[in-house]
Amino acid sequence: xxxxxxxxxxxxxxxxxxxxxxxxxxxxxxxxxxxxxxxxxxxxxxxxxxxxxxxxxxxxxxxxxxxxxxxxxxxxxxxxxxxxxxxxxxxxxxxxxxxxxxxxxxxxxxxxxxxxxxxxxxxxxxxxxxxxxxxxxxxxxxxxxxxxxxxxxxxxxxxxxxxxxxxxxxxxxxxxxxxxxxxxxxxxxxxxxxxxxxxxxxxxxxxxxxxxxxxxxxxxxxxxxxxxxxxxxxxxxxxxxxxxxxxxxxxxxxxxxxxxxxxxxxxxxxxxxxxxxxxx
Amino acid sequence: xxxxxxxxxxxxxxxxxxxxxxxxxxxxxxxxxxxxxxxxxxxxxxxxxxxxxxxxxxxxxxxxxxxxxxxxxxxxxxxxxxxxxxxxxxxxxxxxxxxxxxxxxxxxxxxxxxxxxxxxxxxxxxxxxxxxxxxxxxxxxxxxxxxxxxxxxxxxxxxxxxxxxxxxxxxxxxxxxxxxxxxxxxxxxxxxxxxxxxxxxxxxxxxxxxxxxxxxxxxxxxxxxxxxxxxxxxxxxxxxxxxxxxxxxxxxxxxxxxxxx
Ligand SMILES: Nc1ncnc2c1ncn2[C@@H]1O[C@H](COP(=O)(O)OP(=O)(O)OP(=O)(O)O)[C@@H](O)[C@H]1O
Ligand SMILES: [Mg+2]
Numbered sequence: 001x002x003x004x005x006x007x008x009x010x011x012x013x014x015x016x017x018x019x020x021x022x023x024x025x026x027x028x029x030x031x032x033x034x035x036x037x038x039x040x041x042x043x044x045x046x047x048x049x050x051x052x053x054x055x056x057x058x059x060x061x062x063x064x065x066x067x068x069x070x071x072x073x074x075x076x077x078x079x080x081x082x083x084x085x086x087x088x089x090x091x092x093x094x095x096x097x098x099x100x101x102x103x104x105x106x107x108x109x110x111x112x113x114x115x116x117x118x119x120x121x122x123x124x125x126x127x128x129x130x131x132x133x134x135x136x137x138x139x140x141x142x143x144x145x146x147x148x149x150x151x152x153x154x155x156x157x158x159x160x161x162x163x164x165x166x167x168x169x170x171x172x173x174x175x176x177x178x179x180x181x182x183x184x185x186x187x188x189x190x191x192x193x194x195x196x197x198x199x200x201x202x203x204x205x206x207x208x209x210x211x212x213x214x215x216x217x218x219x220x221x222x223x224x225x226x227x228x229x230x231x232x233x234x235x236x237x238x239x240x241x242x243x244x245x246x247x248x249x250x251x252x253x254x255x256x257x258x259x260x261x262x263x264x265x266x267x268x269x270x271x272x273x274x275x276x277x278x279x280x
Numbered sequence: 281x282x283x284x285x286x287x288x289x290x291x292x293x294x295x296x297x298x299x300x301x302x303x304x305x306x307x308x309x310x311x312x313x314x315x316x317x318x319x320x321x322x323x324x325x326x327x328x329x330x331x332x333x334x335x336x337x338x339x340x341x342x343x344x345x346x347x348x349x350x351x352x353x354x355x356x357x358x359x360x361x362x363x364x365x366x367x368x369x370x371x372x373x374x375x376x377x378x379x380x381x382x383x384x385x386x387x388x389x390x391x392x393x394x395x396x397x398x399x400x401x402x403x404x405x406x407x408x409x410x411x412x413x414x415x416x417x418x419x420x421x422x423x424x425x426x427x428x429x430x431x432x433x434x435x436x437x438x439x440x441x442x443x444x445x446x447x448x449x450x451x452x453x454x455x456x457x458x459x460x461x462x463x464x465x466x467x468x469x470x471x472x473x474x475x476x477x478x479x480x481x482x483x484x485x486x487x488x489x490x491x492x493x494x495x496x497x498x499x500x501x502x503x504x505x506x507x508x509x510x511x512x513x514x515x516x517x518x519x520x521x522x523x524x525x526x527x528x529x530x531x532x533x534x535x536x537x538x539x540x541x
Contacts, residue, residue, distance in 0.1 A: 076441045094444035106442035110460040110537045123447030153539035171446060 021052035021087050022207055023073060023175060028082035030068055042068040044232040046082070053205040057212055057222035059267050061274035065233030066211045067103055070177045073209070074100045086175065096120060099173030101181045103211075105164040107152040113139060113163045114148040120171040138166040141196060143189070157184040162193070169200065175207040182217070194221060198245065215264045219243070220251060227266045230274035237266055325507045330514060333507040342496070343515065350493040351519060353409060354481035357416025358474055365421045365473075366466060369428025370454055373462075379429070390422040394480075398487055412484040412492075419480040420473040427469025431462030464538055471527045478520055493519070 030043040042065040050056050058066050071077045073084055075093040084091045086098065107116050117135040126134070139148055142162035152160050161184045168176070182190045198221065201208060212218050218225050222241055229236040239262065243255055250256055287295075307327055313319065314326040321329070337343035372379045398415060405411035435458055443457045444450075459466075485494025493516055500508025 071441075074441070074445060076437075076444070094441065096445065096447045098445070100442070100445045102438050102442055104436075104438055106436070106438040108439070108443075108457070108460070109539075110463070119443070119448075120446030151537040153537060167446070 022054065023048075023050040023209070024083075024085045025049070025069075025073070026083045028069075028072065028079065028084065030065070030072060030077065030080070032068075041232040043072075044234050046233065046235055048226060048235060048238075050207055050209060052087075053207055055201060055208045055210065055221060055223045057210045057218035057225045058228065059212065059215065059218055059225055059263065060228030060233060060236075061230050061267070061271040062213075063274060064228045064231050064270070066228065067179055069233070070100065070179050070209065070211060073177055074098055096123070096171050097174045099168040099171055099176050101165055101168045101176070101178040103179040103183070105152075105160045107160055107164055107167070109152045112149045112151055113144055113155070113166075116152070116163060117167045117170050120167060124171065134170055135166075138170045139163075141169075142166045142193070158186065158189060161185060162189075165193070172204065173206065175209070177209050179211045180213065181210070183213070190217075197221065215267060216251070216260050219256060219260050219263060220245075225263055227263065227270070230270050236270060239263055239266070322504075322506050325510055330507055330510045333511040334515065337511065346491055346493045346496045347515065347519065349491050350478075350481050350485060350516075353412050353485070353492065354416060354474075354477040354523075357413045357481065358420050358477035360413070361417045361420035361473060361477070362424055362470060364417070365424030365469070366428050366459075369425045369466075370432060370458065372425075373429045373432030373458070374454065386422065386425060390426065394419045395483060395487075398484065402488065407488045407490060412481060412488060415484045416477050416480045420477040423472040423476065424466070424469045427472070428462065428466050431465030431469075432458050434465070435461040464535055467531045467534065471524075471531065474523050474527050475520060478516075478523055482516055 025046055025048040028043055028046040029041075032040040032042055034040070046069065058069070060066055068077070072079055073086075073091065075091045075095065075098070079091065091098075108119065111119065114135055117139060118131060121131040121135055124131075136145075136148070139145060142165055144159060144162055144166065147155065147159065147163075152163065155163065161181065165178075165181055168178075182193050185193060194217065197208075210218070210221060219241055225239045225241060227236045227239065228234065239259075241259060243250060243253075243259065247253070310324075311327050314321070314324055325333075334343065368382075372382055394415065397418065401411050401414055405414060439461055440453060440457060443453060448456060481492070482494035485492035486498045487494075489495050489498065493512055497509055497512035500506075500512065
């Protein structure tokens, strides 16, 4: 509770100079009402202000409501209690200004990789040749050249995930909402994709909300890390990373290790609570 | 030795023989039974005489007229049922109100023997093609309708959300996302409905008379032409077999993207 209050004060400071741009979440609560069984309180009093072009990582134990928060920001679930605004306007429904990479990829299985990537581009005012070129460029970027005409059923899990990332990046959304986008990748590919994502973010700056279970990944990528508590999800703490991302030796520096340890200890407490099933 | 990917000719022939061995055994026992003279040739004509009969019907052209008529009625009814069933099913899957309203009709109509409506259909539509095709539609539509509803209802919500996220409008979803995503289940419904269409076409022909394979069998039976009756049974089984195989091929063609077709 104490943390929560401090946090809200912190969010208020952010609020002052970002009230019109970026994504602002205020007093958000979400209750799932399944047809069978008891209602599930997934989110409770979440307040968060994400600055324009800011890179945020979202960490928290499994089942704490990270995907739910992303779905609400994406406009897929209705906001019942609280408010979400993007650039000052309340989020009213899905739209290509907030590109989502889904946890389970959500590729169209009857379309090839190329057709999947083209689906979003076909809904934008682009010339045919331009669309195709753009789609192929992003397929190349995620390392799927040569698999353009494969169907998702013919790809590995990691390849599907990269196809889904290419599909979302291709529409060049103003904000990127990524739900464990590198979760299915091997360490090597993961590192390449992390570097690539940072490069894209620098080239065409956008607001990024990046859900992950990997503390080092969060410290490496994000400017601020939002740690969520076990269900019902609340914001436990927001950590400002403040490391020099351009430093090639960053991941080997002691500052990086200290920051990782700090975030790790926060996450571990919540993971233990979630395991024990002792929700607050 | 047979390789894993390309089995040798002998191995494939062996497989084929094993698969069809029961059908062949049935024919052999039929032949043996007729030779044993347990039954008179009138009660159970020999396979050979039945095959000769099919050959004769084939050369006179009767066989093809009757077959073509029955296939036409079955397929016409099936196609109408498919169009209606899939369209209504899509609408029902997306519209809770419509589902609520139409569900009782389907729950009562599906298990009910539609053949009980035959006298009514005859009264309204007569004995001709319209009546027979209507019977086929009436019977074949239910499995298609229920499979379509179940298929669309089980489309993952993330799939719909990702389409909306990429800019699809609400009205694009039906054709661009829901129909292809539900197509494996819809095709299963169609695979169930096609043999039903053939069965109902033949039964309707038997009960209403006229040309067609069912009509020809009833005619043969009335004239105590037992070879004609047995020839009919054989002919209908072959048409049914072709129908089932064609549907399997269509499914493989349409669902080439599906992991387990
Ligand atoms: N459709 C639903 N109906 C009922 N409860 C749900 C539904 N979706 C999610 N939940 C519940 O809401 C909680 C939050 O789910 P959510 O998927 O947002 O978690 P998460 O933080 O993304 O977890 P993970 O890290 O495992 O992906 C979970 O406890 C889950 O059981
Ligand atoms: Mg999740």
